[in-house]
Amino acid sequence: MAKQNGSATDSIVVVQAKTTGPREAADEIARQLAAIELAMLVVFVSPFYDPQQFIAELSGRMPDIPIFGCTTAGELSPGGWEEDSVVAMGFDAADFVIAARPLFDLSTFRVDHGRSICTELQSEFAQRTEHCDHTDDSFGLLFIDGMCQREETIMSAIYASLGDIPVVGGSAGDGLRFEKSWVFHGGEAHTDAAVLILIRTRLPFRLFKCDHFEPTSTKMVVTEADIEHRIVKELNAEPAALEYSRAVGLSDSKLELFSFAAHPVLVRVGGAYYARSIQRTNPDGSLQFFCAIDEGMVLTVARERDPIDVTSRLLKELTEDLGEVSMFIGFECVLRRLDVEQRQLSREMSELYRRNKVIGFQTYGEQYRSMHVNQTLTGIAIGKRAVAPQ
Structure with a gap:
């Protein structure tokens, strides 16, 4: 079964496949996008499907289209929250120009090497968009292995290299197993890897970040930690x-x-608070975090607000700002989903996403400009193409 959202005249065409196997899912997606000239295809794939087989099958059917994406902890589909499916976004070549680079061997990643790759990417991107004399119509998407624990280092390299081009993205998921996640590039599925895509568009857009927490007066200081492995031993x-x-x-x-x-707990950076989520308690009583931590870091206990109200307000503000939104490309932390489920608000949040065309995936962490964050919905709102006079 596959669902399509939009038509060949849309700037981004969304297809969802929910089938018994990766070959059938690849068939459905390729068939429904065959008539469209695409700048790229982005796929978010449930770990229900074998990621290596899926991307090989899809690339074989669409050999001339650059395909990127990753595995998920849940999908944001045309129908709202989804699981055990593939969501694909086809970016129309008439409205988007792209350039991309993979980053491999993240476990030994060095910032200087990352900057070198970003410089090469930016040079290629500049050549492809040389008829444009400004960069405020460009943004980046980053998909990264959610088990690599290297997001902050990679974001630092990217942020220092890309100048005025802002980046959003998500850390690939593996359902709730936390064993192995994959990113897609060059017709293959990779672990210990990331892919950075630079995108120029003539469409209006806005980056966004949304969470539903506020700080309390209760503070904790990290007094002992294993920084390399994101483990807090003492507070x-x-x-x-x-x-x-x-x-x-x-x-x-x-x-x-x-x-x-x-x-969750919050850290304050540059006058704003960002969530730092905990993954698990270790047998020795230490805490495993999803984000980087450091000794001396002050953690603030968070207080929850209504997630439906907060999210609805943000989507409304973005829609009013852009005039009309064709799509919200979203990267949502799996812990945000679990919190909403625990509060028995799943149906309302899923319907809110369906109504506003929030398309993307649920993550093991989110990227927003220079930051790697948790328990957040980040993304980019894409406006609509102005209709040319007849």
């Missing part, structure tokens, strides 16, 4: 899990993924 000179439980009002014996989803 306020106490065992980390014990002190976190006390600060948020939970029993440490009940700490689980749903607990962390409902009680």
